Amino acid sequence: MARKRDRNAPEVNAGSMADIAFLLLIFFLVTTTIAVDSGVLVKLPPWSNEPPPEMKLNSRNVYSVLVNANNDLLVRGEPKSIDDLRADTKEFIMNPKKLDNMAEKPTKAIISLKNDRGTSYNTYLEVYNELKAAYNELRNEEANKRYGKDYSYIDRVKQKEIREMIPLVISEAEPTNFGEEN
Numbered sequence: 001m002a003r004k005r006d007r008n009a010p011e012v013n014a015g016s017m018a019d020i021a022f023l024l025l026i027f028f029l030v031t032t033t034i035a036v037d038s039g040v041l042v043k044l045p046p047w048s049n050e051p052p053p054e055m056k057l058n059s060r061n062v063y064s065v066l067v068n069a070n071n072d073l074l075v076r077g078e079p080k081s082i083d084d085l086r087a088d089t090k091e092f093i094m095n096p097k098k099l100d101n102m103a104e105k106p107t108k109a110i111i112s113l114k115n116d117r118g119t120s121y122n123t124y125l126e127v128y129n130e131l132k133a134a135y136n137e138l139r140n141e142e143a144n145k146r147y148g149k150d151y152s153y154i155d156r157v158k159q160k161e162i163r164e165m166i167p168l169v170i171s172e173a174e175p176t177n178f179g180e181e182n
Contacts, residue, residue: 042172057110058104058108060100060101060102060103060104061103061104061108061109061110062110062112063075063076063089063092063093063103063109063110063111063112064076064077064112064114065085065111065112065113065114065127065131066114066115067113067114067115067116067119067123067124067127068116068118068119069116069117069118069119070118071119071120071123073085073127075088082123082126082127082130085127085130085131085134086130086131086133086134086137087134089111089130089131089134090134090137090138092109093106093109093134093135093138093166094106094138106138106165106166106167107164107165107166107167109169110169110171111131111169111170111171112171112173113127113128113131113170113171113172113173114172114173114175114176115172115175115176116175116176116177117175117176117177118177119175128170131170132168132170135166135168136151138166139151139162139163139166140152142162142165142166143158143159143162146158146162
C-alpha cells in the first residue's frame with residue numbers, strides 16, 4: 001500500500017525576526033543624526049561677581065534699539081520699521097556725511113539692543129539679524145573696495161583687518177517688563 005506523504009510547506013523560524021528587527025532599530029537610532037535648533041550664537045563675556053566698571057559713552061556713538069511688547073521698534077527715540085533698520089544702521093556706523101548725531105567712526109559705534117519680556121522671539125531674531133546683516137554688508141563692501149572680493153573669499157589675515165576696522169559691537173541689555181523702558 002502506498003503511503004501518502006504530507007507535503008507541508010517549510011516553516012520559517014520567526015523567533016529570530018524580533019531580534020533582527022530590534023538590532024535594525026538600534027542601528028538606525030545610533031546612525032541617524034537629529035537636527036537640533038541652535039538659536040543665536042553669541043560669545044558671552046566671562047562671568048564675574050564684580051559689577052562692571054562705569055563707562056562714559058558719547059551718546060553720539062550709541063545706536064539704541066528698543067523693541068516693546070507689541071513688537072514695535074524705537075530707534076534712537078524714533079519709531080522705525082524693521083525693513084529700514086539695516087540701512088539706517090549702516091548709515092549710523094559709517095556716517096558718510098560726517099553728521100554730529102552719528103558715530104564718529106566705525107570703531108566707536110555701539111549698537112544697544114533692548115527688548116521687552118513680551119517681545120516675540122521671531123521679532124527679536126528679525127531685529128538681531130538685521131543689525132548683524134548691516135555689519136556683514138559693511139564688511140563685504142569694504143572687502144570689495146580694498147581687495148575686489150567678497151569678505152568671505154579673502155584670507156583670514158585680511159578678514160581680521162576688516163573686522164578691526166568695522167568691529168561688531170552689539171550690546172544687549174536685560175529685558176524689561178512692559179513700560180519700564182528708560
